[in-house]
Amino acid sequence: xxxxxxxxxxxxxxxxxxxxxxxxxxxRADAARPRPVVLADATxxxxxxxxxxxxxxxxxxxxxxxRPVGAAWYRLFGADRPSMGFVATGVPELIIGVRPLWRAxxxxxxLLRALTxxxxxxxxxxxxxxxxxxxxxxxxxxxEGFSVIASAEGRDTMVRLLR
Numbered sequence: 001x002x003x004x005x006x007x008x009x010x011x012x013x014x015x016x017x018x019x020x021x022x023x024x025x026x027x028r029a030d031a032a033r034p035r036p037v038v039l040a041d042a043t044x045x046x047x048x049x050x051x052x053x054x055x056x057x058x059x060x061x062x063x064x065x066x067r068p069v070g071a072a073w074y075r076l077f078g079a080d081r082p083s084m085g086f087v088a089t090g091v092p093e094l095i096i097g098v099r100p101l102w103r104a105x106x107x108x109x110x111l112l113r114a115l116t117x118x119x120x121x122x123x124x125x126x127x128x129x130x131x132x133x134x135x136x137x138x139x140x141x142x143x144e145g146f147s148v149i150a151s152a153e154g155r156d157t158m159v160r161l162l163r
Contacts, residue, residue, distance in 0.1 A: 004107055006114050009058030009073055014051035016060065020071045020097025021047050027135050046083055047075060047095045055092070057122065059114045061107050070098035072111035074119060074127065085130030085157045087149070092119055094129040096137070108137065112144050120162040128159045 009017070018039060025038045038044050052058075058073025074092035077083045085093045094115060098108050119127045129146065131138050133154050146158040 003064050004061045004069060004102070004110075006059050006061050006110060009052070009056075009060050009071060011052045013058070013060055013068070013071070014048060016068045017051055017058070017071055017073060017095075017097075018048045021095065023097035023099060024095060027132070027137070043084055046077070046081070057092075057115070057118050059111055059118065061098075061102070061111055063102075069102045070096075070107050070111055072096040072108075072115040074115060083130070084155060085128045087126065087128040087157065087159055090124075091126045091128050091159075092124055094127055096129075108140055109144065112140065116144070116160065116162065125163050126159050126161055128157060130155050130157050 021044050022033075022038045025044060026032050053075070055076045056073060058071060060068050061070040063069050072094060074094045075083075076090065076092050077086050079086070079089055083093050087093075094112075096108060096111055096115075098111070116127060129141065131141060133156065138156070141158050144160065146160045148156045149159050150157040
């Protein structure tokens, strides 16, 4: 496993989180979506707009030189403005992105575990996410206790119980 450390996400990390939304949207090498296209989409933009709101929490993985290489964070969405993995008001939705060179090295799992523990410590009972069918991260989420609760339009909504 490559060396990396994980730190809490800061307000100044908003730009990097935008990069990670783009990475998450571009999980398939054969279907690259340019950054401006991804971030112009209101659904994707909602994951980073106004970062860091009071309930926003996240973690950032950094390489040995201190460069960010991956991140996981969660946000709360309301029923009036649901996200792709919206389950219910008060259930945070997880977003995760890892730079391609750092994938399949345990970084995503480490980020997921750190953020899950943060949500548990924050008093949340569940954590939700949305993942496209065929995404290799689907197996990671299942192995970390997430279960599919809904499937539509080529995506699964998954939830993990935290208590």
